[in-house]
Amino acid sequence: xxxxxxxxxxxxxxxxxxxxxxxxxxxxxxxxxxxxxxxxxxxxxxxxxxxxxxxxxxxxxxxxxxxxxxxxxxxxxxxxxxxxxxxxxxxxxxxxxxxxxxxxxxxxxxxxxxxxxxxxxxxxxxxxxxxxxxxxxxxxxxxxxxxxxxxxxxxxxxxxxxxxxxxxxxxxxxxxxxxxxxxxxxxxxxxxxxxxxxxxxxxxxxxxxxxxxxxxxxxxxxxxxxxxxxxxxxxxxxxxxxxxxxxxxxxxxxxxxxxxxxxxxxxxxxxxxxxxxxxxxxxxxxxxxxxxxxxxxxxxxxxxxxxxxxxxxxxxxxxxxxxxxxxxxxxxxxxxxxxxxxxxxxxxxxxxxxxxxxxxxxxxxxxxxxxxxxxxxxxxxxxxxxxxxxxxxxxxxxxxxxxxxxxxxxx
Amino acid sequence: xxxxxxxxxxxxxxxxxxxxxxxxxxxxxxxxxxxxxxxxxxxxxxxxxxxxxxxxxxxxxxxxxxxxxxxxxxxxxxxxxxxxxxxxxxxxxxxxxxxxxxxxxxxxxxxxxxxxxxxxxxxxxxxxxxxxxxxxxxxxxxxxxxxxxx
Numbered sequence: 187x188x189x190x191x192x193x194x195x196x197x198x199x200x201x202x203x204x205x206x207x208x209x210x211x212x213x214x215x216x217x218x219x220x221x222x223x224x225x226x227x228x229x230x231x232x233x234x235x236x237x238x239x240x241x242x243x244x245x246x247x248x249x250x251x252x253x254x255x256x257x258x259x260x261x262x263x264x265x266x267x268x269x270x271x272x273x274x275x276x277x278x279x280x281x282x283x284x285x286x287x288x289x290x291x292x293x294x295x296x297x298x299x300x301x302x303x304x305x306x307x308x309x310x311x312x313x314x315x316x317x318x319x320x321x322x323x324x325x326x327x328x329x330x331x332x333x334x335x336x337x338x339x340x341x342x343x344x345x346x347x348x349x350x351x352x353x354x355x356x357x358x359x360x361x362x363x364x365x366x367x368x369x370x371x372x373x374x375x376x377x378x379x380x381x382x383x384x385x386x387x388x389x390x391x392x393x394x395x396x397x398x399x400x401x402x403x404x405x406x407x408x409x410x411x412x413x414x415x416x417x418x419x420x421x422x423x424x425x426x427x428x429x430x431x432x433x434x435x436x437x438x439x440x441x442x443x444x445x446x447x448x449x450x451x452x453x454x455x456x457x458x459x460x461x462x463x464x465x466x467x468x469x470x471x472x473x474x475x476x477x478x479x480x481x482x483x484x485x486x487x488x489x490x491x492x493x494x495x496x497x498x499x500x501x502x503x504x505x506x507x508x509x510x511x512x513x514x515x516x517x518x519x520x521x522x523x524x525x526x527x528x529x530x531x532x533x534x535x536x537x538x539x540x541x542x543x544x545x546x547x548x549x550x551x552x553x554x555x556x557x558x559x560x561x562x563x564x565x566x567x568x569x570x571x572x573x574x575x576x577x578x579x580x581x582x583x584x585x586x587x588x589x590x591x592x593x594x595x596x597x
Numbered sequence: 598x599x600x601x602x603x604x605x606x607x608x609x610x611x612x613x614x615x616x617x618x619x620x621x622x623x624x625x626x627x628x629x630x631x632x633x634x635x636x637x638x639x640x641x642x643x644x645x646x647x648x649x650x651x652x653x654x655x656x657x658x659x660x661x662x663x664x665x666x667x668x669x670x671x672x673x674x675x676x677x678x679x680x681x682x683x684x685x686x687x688x689x690x691x692x693x694x695x696x697x698x699x700x701x702x703x704x705x706x707x708x709x710x711x712x713x714x715x716x717x718x719x720x721x722x723x724x725x726x727x728x729x730x731x732x733x734x735x736x737x738x739x740x741x742x743x744x745x746x747x
Binding site for chain 1: 629630631632633634635636637638639640641645646647648649650651660661662663664665666667668671690691694695696697698699
């Protein structure tokens with residue numbers, strides 16, 4: 187198979203010791219990273235034309251290379267932009283290029299700020315998404331599920347399975363992720379039972395999420411796909427907004443995804459979160475501390491006033507401290523629940539949503555989208571009505587089942 | 598013969614000048630090419646690993662970007678070893694170039710703090726400035742212990 191060519195625009199990757207990790211991540215998804223070849227003499231000219239007067243030579247080089255890509259002087263299938271974490275000058279360039287390239291070309295872009303601790307594993311899902319968008323555009327264009335297919339989403343907190351038949355969801359299964367394979371088997375059994383079908387009836391299987399490779403191999407899946415493209419597809423499908431622009435937000439148990447989608451295909455996306463304090467994990471902890479089930483947290487938060495409790499879950503430890511202090515000071519569980527929802531939404535807003543262009547509709551998916559207090563807080567921050575489609579907690583499994591139907595024999 | 602740190606550390610011309618006048622240049626010994634096909638303008642010739650940014654903690658705190666610390670792991674020991682330094686500012690890319698402006702600031706500060714003799718020059722823009730530039734370098738190097746004519 188022809189390798190997908192990803193143009194690398196970075197500053198500091200080699201001296202941070204992560205260049206090998208970037209190569210390894212690309213290699214593992216059948217892509218190759220290359221450095222757009224430009225003349226030294228073109229660098230200053232390009233920087234002047236771009237208009238961002240930075241001092242670091244490697245940032246100037248990034249700008250010149252981005253312009254060469256946009257102007258078609260160098261061909262690529264996707265772009266990886268990376269700079270050192272905590273460098274303000276580099277962050278400005280990274281942000282501007284991430285905006286400039288998709289606005290002026292059809293290239294998909296993923297950006298990342300690395301430290302010396304960045305590994306190929308961290309970069310893998312992002313590289314895989316870039317590769318998928320380049321290699322599987324035809325598959326991602328699919329708007330209708332056909333035949334009988336199953337999607338399994340092996341997430342960090344929960345494992346979800348969905349059975350679809352003729353463009354309808356006919357079975358669902360949901361289990362906490364403990365042992366990856368066992369959790370998947372349980373979710374699959376439940377989904378099949380609800381659908382009144384057996385494993386033999388399934389014509390194609392798609393897997394996604396952290397455990398996608400393991401369960402994909404175990405189930406003999408036709409499609410094993412990272413969650414960025416799969417969730418985008420599932421979100422716009424369930425929201426009935428397959429054409430045009432939209433923004434998908436998935437606050438997961440371990441990390442968050444913010445994806446700017448056009449016609450069901452991710453344009454720019456970010457994935458991550460500084461700390462679990464910006465993820466569903468913090469809400470789980472909050473519910474546990476309040477002595478309620480996670481399903482009760484959302485309605486409880488809707489009755490409270492988040493402003494009454496100072497809370498900043500930038501770090502989950504400090505967030506928990508605020509939580510404990512607030513309760514000890516006599517704050518009501520309602521106010522604490524509302525503050526926790528606001529804090530998580532605020533972290534995602536500040537850390538991730540600044541990195542993608544927010545285009546309406548904003549679609550929230552994943553298990554946390556069922557926590558209405560969180561959806562409300564996000565809507566308040568974005569000043570828009572957030573759409574939560576039906577079956578939003580099964581988004582990855584639905585996306586995988588939808589895309590898997592492209593692998594049914596004869597399709 | 599004195600050990601002279603050169604800035605930009607990638608400048609082959611500066612490295613050659615120091616060697617010609619009988620001293621040992623301390624720099625990256627990396628040529629600047631007409632075309633750039635590597636990650637950066639001063640891509641390291643050696644295999645940098647994630648250990649380098651950690652070694653760089655000796656010169657910069659953990660909140661300093663990893664790329665700066667990785668560079669300092671290379672240049673920090675050279676600065677410690679240096680007995681003199683020549684700093685050329687506003688240099689043309691073709692003369693020699695460092696990729697990260699924040700590292701440049703730290704390198705220059707560390708050099709100035711070290712108390713070794715330093716010659717600071719602006720990159721020459723015409724022939725006359727070029728002649729004065731070389732003369733100043735020659736005079737500085739000749740004044741260093743055991744320095745001599747090329």
